[in-house]
Amino acid sequence: MEWLPDFVDKHLTFTGKCFRHCDKHTQLRVLSKNEDHLVGAYTCPEGAVSQVVYFSLKPDLTWFQKMLSSQVGVENTASRDIRLATRHGWELGNNAQKEIESKLGPGGAIKEAYWRMYPSTDNQNEKIVALCIGEDSKAGCLNLFMKEKESNEKLCSACRTKKAR
Secondary structure, eight states: OOHHHHHHHHHSOOOEEOSSSOSSEEEEEEEEEOSSEEEEEEEOTTOBEEEEEEEESSOOHHHHHHHHHHHHOGGGOOGGGEEEEEEEGGGTOTTHHHHHHHHHOTTOEEEEEEEOOOOOSHHHHTEEEEEOOEETTEEOOOOEEEEETTOOOOSOHHHHHHHHO
16 A cells, blocks of 8 residues: 555645746646655646655655756755655644554654755756656656756657657
């Protein structure tokens, strides 16, 4: 049973506003999930990524940073931009504590690592992280990629190459 992804969906997702791109609302798009973790990106409708989140009972932050850097580049994924939080059932309401305790016992909690790119160079300031969401004629691969802030591109370079063939 995939209780962790279900729990995250029910208690730990939110609607926010796009960061550094527009003022539209964001929603969580799941990038990877199994019974041990869920990785998702909060994106606006155009695919601009405000934040990437990683929920797990025992998060592997080295794996998380490697996953991010493999998609958006080592130069864009400083370890100082990855934060770790502990989410307790008592702070979430809606019977979350009862659900966590039924799976993890008293005092159980879920860890959440989250990453947002904070530009540190002029070049980085001109770019944003995006999610390959695709276009009407081509589905995206749901990988992260870097693009110019003003670009309307919704496909990563690998998917653009496949589309051109």
